[in-house]
Amino acid sequence: xxxxxxxxxxxxxxxxxxxxxxxxxxxxxxxxxxxxxxxxxxxxxxxxxxxxxxxxxxxxxxxxxxxxxxxxxxxxxxxxxxxxxxxxxxxxxxxxxxxxxxxxxxxxxxxxxxxxxxxxxxxxxxxxxxxxxxxxxxxxxxxxxxxxxxxxxxxxxxxxxxxxxxxxxxxxxxxxxxxxxxxxxxxxxxxxxxxxxxxxxxxxxxxxxxxxxxxxxxxxxxxxxxxxxxxxxxxxxxxxxxxxxxxxxxxxxxxxxxxxxxxxxxxxxxxxxxxxxxxxxxxxxxxxxxxxxxxxxxxxxxxxxxxxxxxxxxxxxxxxxxxxxxxxxxxxxxxxxxxxxxxxxxxxxxxxxxxxxxxxxxxxxxxxxxxxxxxxxxxxxxxxxxxxxxxxxxxxxxxxxxxx
Amino acid sequence: xxxxxxxxxxxxxxxxxxxxxxxxxxxxxxxxxxxxxxxxxxxxxxxxxxxxxxxxxxxxxxxxxxxxxxxxxxxxxxxxxxxxxxxxxxxxxxxxxxxxxxxxxxxxxxxxxxxxxxxxxxxxxxxxxxxxxxxxxxxxxxxxxxxxxxxxxxxxxxxxxxxxxxxxxxxxxxxxxxxxxxxxxxxxxxxxxxxxxxxxxxxxxxxxxxxxxxxxxxxxxxxxxxxxxxxxxxxxxxxxxxxxxxxxxxxxxxxxxxxxxxxxxxxxxxxxxxxxxxxxxxxxxxxxxxxxxxxxxxxxxxxxxxxxxxxxxxxxxxxxxxxxxxxxxxxxxxxxxxxxxxxxxxxxxxxxxxxxxxxxxxxxxxxxxxxxxxxxxxxxxxxxxxxxxxxxxxxxxxxxxxxx
Numbered sequence: 158x159x160x161x162x163x164x165x166x167x168x169x170x171x172x173x174x175x176x177x178x179x180x181x182x183x184x185x186x187x188x189x190x191x192x193x194x195x196x197x198x199x200x201x202x203x204x205x206x207x208x209x210x211x212x213x214x215x216x217x218x219x220x221x222x223x224x225x226x227x228x229x230x231x232x233x234x235x236x237x238x239x240x241x242x243x244x245x246x247x248x249x250x251x252x253x254x255x256x257x258x259x260x261x262x263x264x265x266x267x268x269x270x271x272x273x274x275x276x277x278x279x280x281x282x283x284x285x286x287x288x289x290x291x292x293x294x295x296x297x298x299x300x301x302x303x304x305x306x307x308x309x310x311x312x313x314x315x316x317x318x319x320x321x322x323x324x325x326x327x328x329x330x331x332x333x334x335x336x337x338x339x340x341x342x343x344x345x346x347x348x349x350x351x352x353x354x355x356x357x358x359x360x361x362x363x364x365x366x367x368x369x370x371x372x373x374x375x376x377x378x379x380x381x382x383x384x385x386x387x388x389x390x391x392x393x394x395x396x397x398x399x400x401x402x403x404x405x406x407x408x409x410x411x412x413x414x415x416x417x418x419x420x421x422x423x424x425x426x427x428x429x430x431x432x433x434x435x436x437x438x439x440x441x442x443x444x445x446x447x448x449x450x451x452x453x454x455x456x457x458x459x460x461x462x463x464x465x466x467x468x469x470x471x472x473x474x475x476x477x478x479x480x481x482x483x484x485x486x487x488x489x490x491x492x493x494x495x496x497x498x499x500x501x502x503x504x505x506x507x508x509x510x511x512x513x514x515x516x517x518x519x520x521x522x523x524x525x526x527x528x529x530x531x532x533x534x535x536x537x538x539x540x541x542x543x544x545x546x547x548x549x550x551x552x553x554x555x556x557x558x559x560x561x
Numbered sequence: 562x563x564x565x566x567x568x569x570x571x572x573x574x575x576x577x578x579x580x581x582x583x584x585x586x587x588x589x590x591x592x593x594x595x596x597x598x599x600x601x602x603x604x605x606x607x608x609x610x611x612x613x614x615x616x617x618x619x620x621x622x623x624x625x626x627x628x629x630x631x632x633x634x635x636x637x638x639x640x641x642x643x644x645x646x647x648x649x650x651x652x653x654x655x656x657x658x659x660x661x662x663x664x665x666x667x668x669x670x671x672x673x674x675x676x677x678x679x680x681x682x683x684x685x686x687x688x689x690x691x692x693x694x695x696x697x698x699x700x701x702x703x704x705x706x707x708x709x710x711x712x713x714x715x716x717x718x719x720x721x722x723x724x725x726x727x728x729x730x731x732x733x734x735x736x737x738x739x740x741x742x743x744x745x746x747x748x749x750x751x752x753x754x755x756x757x758x759x760x761x762x763x764x765x766x767x768x769x770x771x772x773x774x775x776x777x778x779x780x781x782x783x784x785x786x787x788x789x790x791x792x793x794x795x796x797x798x799x800x801x802x803x804x805x806x807x808x809x810x811x812x813x814x815x816x817x818x819x820x821x822x823x824x825x826x827x828x829x830x831x832x833x834x835x836x837x838x839x840x841x842x843x844x845x846x847x848x849x850x851x852x853x854x855x856x857x858x859x860x861x862x863x864x865x866x867x868x869x870x871x872x873x874x875x876x877x878x879x880x881x882x883x884x885x886x887x888x889x890x891x892x893x894x895x896x897x898x899x900x901x902x903x904x905x906x907x908x909x910x911x912x913x914x915x916x917x918x919x920x921x922x923x924x925x926x927x928x929x930x931x932x933x934x935x936x937x938x939x940x941x942x943x944x945x946x947x948x949x950x951x952x953x954x955x956x957x958x959x960x961x962x963x964x965x
Binding site for chain 2: 485
């Protein structure tokens with residue numbers, strides 16, 4: 158494989174340090190910025206980042222890419238998506254926009270179970286095609302590492318198919334076996350009996366983590382504990398959807414079980430912030446979902462300032478966040494959650510990679526990391542969050558290869 | 562000029578009716594939707610829209626464009642931008658995101674006067690180049706008709722240069738002579754003496770409308786009246802920035818003077834809504850500015866339901882809305898202001914064209930209108946607002962010619 162030399166960059170920017178996760182205002186705001194820079198990639202990894210004036214002769218076959226006028230940042234990492242789904246909920250979006258109630262949406266056939274129905278009907282090939290389309294959107298907006306969850310199958314065949322298509326697409330698969338109770342079960346406990354006995358053994362071979370939706374109307378704290386303990390025993394890392402609408406005990410449960418993250422946190426109060434800051438559980442914030450549903454934003458400023466591990470993600474899904482754009486998430490984090498741009502970059506790169514257990518490979522522009530690089534057609538990388546709804550993605554390099 | 566036939570469209574969608582402006586829930590939600598459609602353009606105008614099955618033989622030289630899988634909507638109309646500016650305020654964005662106060666921003670050299678300084682220094686050619694870049698972004702996001710204001714010059718030479726570059730770029734120029742008081746004047750009245758005596762006579766030959774920023778710290782209602790009356794006497798249509806931070810009497814003043822629009826309205830209460838609904842003054846809503854500054858959203862639902870003429874725009878500017886994307890505005894209008902997708906389409910097309918006095922030419926996909934058409938790579942046009950931060954713009958046709 159030829160080397161790739163990205164040359165004459167206006168700047169190359171990376172979260173500083175070597176820690177697997179960055180905590181606190183000072184660490185999250187520390188960037189390594191090299192002006193008039195090059196990035197050399199070799200065999201899919203970053204070999205060197207430096208100033209053009211320090212660039213010596215590069216041996217062997219070298220492909221060169223002109224980065225003039227561009228800023229380079231690490232490939233973005235989306236650590237929370239539901240990118241495998243079939244069907245469309247644009248009609249539901251229209252009804253909700255125009256003021257329809259939750260009951261009216263259900264009567265019109267909307268809601269998560271409509272996606273379950275379409276996803277079950279799609280077949281594994283159909284799901285792979287849907288993910289390929291969504292993946293192309295993600296890549297075009299700078300995401301080079303992604304997680305995607307199951308949870309729209311809720312039967313054995315479809316859940317496993319969802320996990321396979323994520324794995325086969327190079328993503329990090331999460332078994333969201335406890336997303337909702339499917340219509341063929343009368344209650345959550347009976348469904349969990351089935352899921353843990355019939356799906357978990359195979360899901361544990363495919364997935365890297367397990368996830369549960371802990372919320373009124375979904376799974377309660379007792380059920381979430383049962384699900385997560387079984388998944389942990391099967392070797393999966395643990396994650397929780399928690400505190401989206403109500404504080405339901407997800408944070409203390411996550412801390413007790415040693416979960417890698419709790420995600421959402423729109424309803425989290427000061428005690429939850431303190432518990433997270435004192436733990437190794439990452440807070441994954443999803444501002445687009447808050448925006449889509451008209452919820453308050455999660456307490457990002459307090460989480461960062463008190464020292465929690467903070468990551469950002471899209472929550473890309475057809476119901477509550479039809480958005481795969483981490484650049485838009487970055488802009489919302491700056492404007493709606495008072496995060497500084499450097500904090501946002503850390504939250505979309507190194508900290509998100511940490512949530513996926515890939516912090517040794519993804520999230521930094523530094524030697525030894527995967528050669529996943531985004532070139533922005535701006536000489537200052539901060540245009541990424543500043544230019545709301547803009548498109549500064551000039552080129553995305555994945556594994557040392559330009560993708561466009 | 563050859564004809565252009567856009568064929569095999571999944572759908573062609575246009576606000577219904579022939580009125581210059583649409584008012585009220587029912588009218589704004591009425592769309593003409595043709596499935597399996599074609600659009601025929603001739604000599605820069607739309608000649609016909611219909612079903613493929615009704616397409617007869619087209620005489621003469623015809624260029625064909627395959628619209629398979631695409632939805633066609635009218636080219637979008639951005640009726641409120643500050644797209645002519647020089648310099649960058651990304652540093653100010655970073656400071657504000659991280660929690661800096663207004664005073665700290667000013668101490669760091671931020672604020673509108675930093676843009677005035679850079680804009681004065683850019684020269685007319687520099688301003689033309691800046692607008693060309695911004696115009697290319699706007700076109701890429703589907704905007705085929707745009708307004709842009711002066712107001713970053715605040716001296717004779719730069720104000721007139723700004724208006725010329727907008728006119729030369731095919732935009733609708735608005736003289737925002739009363740945007741701020743420049744540093745060389747001690748007070749607003751002294752500045753207005755100068756602007757009305759020295760700039761207005763030439764500005765009136767270049768601009769299509771005049772605009773004033775009626776707000777604490779800018780111009781008060783007495784000064785706004787003086788400015789607007791002089792501009793009206795010079796033949797300009799009238800617009801106001803009003804009720805952004807405080808209700809300052811802009812709405813009754815607009816109604817009394819017969820202004821074409823009041824823009825912003827984040828602070829407007831029920832009385833202002835009623836006054837607008839009973840008048841012919843359009844309400845131009847700018848949700849990105851509200852989002853950027855953490856302001857409440859304007860009362861869109863009440864304005865539509867009570868029958869005001871409602872338009873949407875980006876407010877594209879470097880300080881409070883670095884965003885040229887009407888698709889993002891559309892998504893925010895649906896999710897943050899409870900507007901239905903069809904209302905949003907009317908507000909970004911026909912009603913925005915009305916604000917610019919171009920409703921006879923722009924804003925509809927119907928015979929006789931300018932052949933400005935956006936093709937979305939979605940078979941359902943509602944993906945435009947639904948897909949937040951997504952990019953569904955497959956092709957933009959302006960004056961009957963594909964632009965990409």
